[in-house]
Amino acid sequence: MTLEELELIVRSVRQENAAYDYEVNVCMDLACASQGAEKLRESLVAAGDASDKKIMVRRTGCMGPCSMGPLVRVDPDETLYSHVHASHAERIVQSLGDKPIPDLQCDLNEHFDKQVRVVLENAGYIDPERIDDYIARDGYKALLTALMEMTPYGVVHRITESGLRGRGGGGYPTGLKWGTVAKAGGDTKYVVCNGDEGDPGAFMDRSVMEGDPHRVIEGMAIAGYAVGASKGFIYVRAEYPVAVSRLTTAIREARRRGLLGNNLCGTTFNFDVEIRLGAGAFVCGEETALIASIEGRRGTPKPRPPYPAVSGLWGKPTLINNVETFANIPPIVRNGGKWFASMGSERSKGTKVFALTGKIKNTGLVEVPMGIKLREIIEVIGGGVSEGHTFKAVQTGGPSGGCIPAEMLDLGVSYDALLKVGSIMGSGGMIVMDDTSCMVNVARFFVEFCMTESCGKCIPCRAGTAQMYRLLSRICDGSATMDDLDMLEELCATVKETSLCGLGMTAPNPVLSTLKYFRNEYIEHIVHKRCPAGVCNIHAPAEVLA
Amino acid sequence: MTTFTPPPLPSDDKRWKIVNGTMRKNGFARHALIETLHTVQSAFGYLDDESIRFVAQSLRVPLSQAYGVVTFYHYFSLKPLGKHTLTICAGTACYIKGADKLLAESELKLGVTQGQTTPDGNVSLMTARCVGACSRAPVVLCDGEVSGEMSREQLIEQLERWTVE
Numbered sequence: 039m040t041l042e043e044l045e046l047i048v049r050s051v052r053q054e055n056a057a058y059d060y061e062v063n064v065c066m067d068l069a070c071a072s073q074g075a076e077k078l079r080e081s082l083v084a085a086g087d088a089s090d091k092k093i094m095v096r097r098t099g100c101m102g103p104c105s106m107g108p109l110v111r112v113d114p115d116e117t118l119y120s121h122v123h124a125s126h127a128e129r130i131v132q133s134l135g136d137k138p139i140p141d142l143q144c145d146l147n148e149h150f151d152k153q154v155r156v157v158l159e160n161a162g163y164i165d166p167e168r169i170d171d172y173i174a175r176d177g178y179k180a181l182l183t184a185l186m187e188m189t190p191y192g193v194v195h196r197i198t199e200s201g202l203r204g205r206g207g208g209g210y211p212t213g214l215k216w217g218t219v220a221k222a223g224g225d226t227k228y229v230v231c232n233g234d235e236g237d238p239g240a241f242m243d244r245s246v247m248e249g250d251p252h253r254v255i256e257g258m259a260i261a262g263y264a265v266g267a268s269k270g271f272i273y274v275r276a277e278y279p280v281a282v283s284r285l286t287t288a289i290r291e292a293r294r295r296g297l298l299g300n301n302l303c304g305t306t307f308n309f310d311v312e313i314r315l316g317a318g319a320f321v322c323g324e325e326t327a328l329i330a331s332i333e334g335r336r337g338t339p340k341p342r343p344p345y346p347a348v349s350g351l352w353g354k355p356t357l358i359n360n361v362e363t364f365a366n367i368p369p370i371v372r373n374g375g376k377w378f379a380s381m382g383s384e385r386s387k388g389t390k391v392f393a394l395t396g397k398i399k400n401t402g403l404v405e406v407p408m409g410i411k412l413r414e415i416i417e418v419i420g421g422g423v424s425e426g427h428t429f430k431a432v433q434t435g436g437p438s439g440g441c442i443p444a445e446m447l448d449l450g451v452s453y454d455a456l457l458k459v460g461s462i463m464g465s466g467g468m469i470v471m472d473d474t475s476c477m478v479n480v481a482r483f484f485v486e487f488c489m490t491e492s493c494g495k496c497i498p499c500r501a502g503t504a505q506m507y508r509l510l511s512r513i514c515d516g517s518a519t520m521d522d523l524d525m526l527e528e529l530c531a532t533v534k535e536t537s538l539c540g541l542g543m544t545a546p547n548p549v550l551s552t553l554k555y556f557r558n559e560y561i562e563h564i565v566h567k568r569c570p571a572g573v574c575n576i577h578a579p580a581e582v583l584a
Numbered sequence: 585m586t587t588f589t590p591p592p593l594p595s596d597d598k599r600w601k602i603v604n605g606t607m608r609k610n611g612f613a614r615h616a617l618i619e620t621l622h623t624v625q626s627a628f629g630y631l632d633d634e635s636i637r638f639v640a641q642s643l644r645v646p647l648s649q650a651y652g653v654v655t656f657y658h659y660f661s662l663k664p665l666g667k668h669t670l671t672i673c674a675g676t677a678c679y680i681k682g683a684d685k686l687l688a689e690s691e692l693k694l695g696v697t698q699g700q701t702t703p704d705g706n707v708s709l710m711t712a713r714c715v716g717a718c719s720r721a722p723v724v725l726c727d728g729e730v731s732g733e734m735s736r737e738q739l740i741e742q743l744e745r746w747t748v749e
Binding site for chain 1: 614615616617618619621622645649652653656657658659660674675676677678679680681712713714715716717718719720721723729730731732
């Protein structure tokens, strides 16, 4: 495949699409699919066949506002219909070329206006199982440009220039990581894509892998060229069967087109990708544990250094990046590092995808420029909490992150700002809580998660999280004393300081951040034996009731 | 160097050929252990002593390591599942929206705790660490089919439908 051949495909796809007067895009992501999107698509196809209009019905990845699903977007007018049912299919087909259907149309201009789509630029516009759809939207152009016109060093330089930082949550500068692997000696190197989205309450990576799988593969191939690796692995959770099947199809298609394999684009560069399935272990999101898992062993972490960039998979230099990081690569190579660096805040460049969930009106997937205020994400894009309730906190970073209270909503989203308030950027889960959520109970939920997911290798994490859970349970059921609270704080400090890997080191964060901002809720449970949110089941002793 | 001959298939059950196929595809390399165990579980529904032994011998992995891997990862099951499976998502978004109450309700209704199967082998009650449908929390999987915004009433109705069958 050469750039000219790529251009031919683009032209033929455009020609093919031009034969249709209307494009009806049906979101087939998990949320919409679970509400009958497949049946809806079939009805639309049937209705389209019956009518004399030239209609293409396309299934796409996640369009974003999942709470409005099933979603249908009609092009070229870009009319968005929400809560569409199979019985609406005929009306939609009839309305084409005429006025849109008012009772189905949804007005989400505010929701979309604040967003900037880089990673999700194709989501909702391409059929994830058709490589030509991806190519028609500038797909694989970045890979071929890099191969034909850039040196590996030039690619690394462009990534460094963009200021992209690891989207898995840690925020390590991507260019620096690539540079380290590129400089490491040896003939064999590996590129690994971390698709083990373990954060419970986040689904950005799933949506990217399912909705735009080629973008991840292209990003990995560019990385392979830049660091000198010829083999890549995508590590995907077994809980995401659709992502696995989409990626499998995408890899097969890319091989068939000569975009993966030997002598890409007539150069001496070889690159191929294999999928590895996770088997349900949160700790495997940690890079050394992930490597152990790819090697077929128990996913237990190793002390670093040596870092995987020097000695990783089978002892070879290995580049590990998150799905979203790789998904950012093609647009950066295409548009230049400066373009990417022009978005975002001073030390956090570009955009970030968040999975907005919990007690909020518009749940779903959003992509915002870094530096945007939390208030804008929650109140404007998310539409605020449901009526009659008040916003209490937003949780970012999953079990490694913290809860941010209402008074801090004017905080701009960036790696450093979130870290400063006791949370982390994390992979992108954003869970909104209102007055019906008990913060002690939430902290207990996360500690229980870390306790069961602890691999058991180091004692602070294995025993510490269990004791933290025991103390939090006592606070929740009303049997704790103030001494227990002191012990909990002391234990948090110990676990944070002495654990081997990120899981243990960050496990106390949900407790520490809720203690910092919602200490009165802990005191209420301990001293007054009551749960302000009415979540915890406290059996009040007789003297309190009397 | 002596050449390695993989052990014979445990029986002429066709599913062993599928398992063997996965190992052959990976050149009987040790790192294919997790891949192979996935194949066993999808073919047989669970992993028993015989299958773990067979895979360990074929890949020349110590039995202790194979057993260690099986018990380390939540996805692998050492027990067969019931006729139906109810999986309640235990992710954060689902928890915030009351998945714990759905779990308590199902445990009461079925008389088993999470991870167990009813004595008649009809329903297995499982929990999942987030299936990624967080925007429609709380989420429940009935025989693998995702249902979002699950209410207590809908859940009980579903369980009753399975008991009647």
